[in-house]
Amino acid sequence: GQQVMQIPQYQHVQEGEDFTTYCNSSTTLSNIQWYKQRPGGHPVFLIQLVKSGEVKKQKRLTFQFGEAKKNSSLHITATQTTDVGTYFCAGPAGNMLTFGGGTRLMVKP
């Protein structure tokens, strides 16, 4: 079945540094979604990418969808303590949404 992998699993950064998480799917995706889960909270939808090579920005967050629609990345510029949490990518597989293992971001003030 479809597998969605994310790296790194953990990332510690100093506040102000940049952060990137990468997502790779074993199959071509019709779309990819990104979610953020704050510590002790539930996943919350951030964005969806649909087109090959698509790039979307939300303030300091930049999301990319690969040309082959099998990989994606999330880049955060100048991290802040409010960025702390786990970032998940997810891709549809039939009637299910398969989540990557997530990247846990920790930010040192």
Next chain:
Amino acid sequence: NAGVTQTPKFRILKIGQSMTLQCTQDMNHNYMYWYRQDPGMGLKLIYYSVGAGITDKGEVPNGYNVSRSTTEDFPLRLELAAPSQTSVYFCASSYSIRTGNTIYFGEGSWLTVV
């Protein structure tokens, strides 16, 4: 709109006990899901439903059962609880899985089996 509501929020079970996690959504979504998340890990799909009367297994269905008698409700039943079922359980819903539709999660149910 309340969105996706799960109860209870916290529960301690003894080994061998049974319980039902309740989930209801008021967004008239067709799709509903149950995920579990072990500490520090990702989300694993237990069961899902694409509409009332239709349910299907996800990645980790063993030890669980579900039903979907109405569009709004999707309870998860744990039979003969085991320590391996200690986890956070998230119910979620979406209109569909097609492009443009996102998943909305409940706040989670923390379950400990001792």
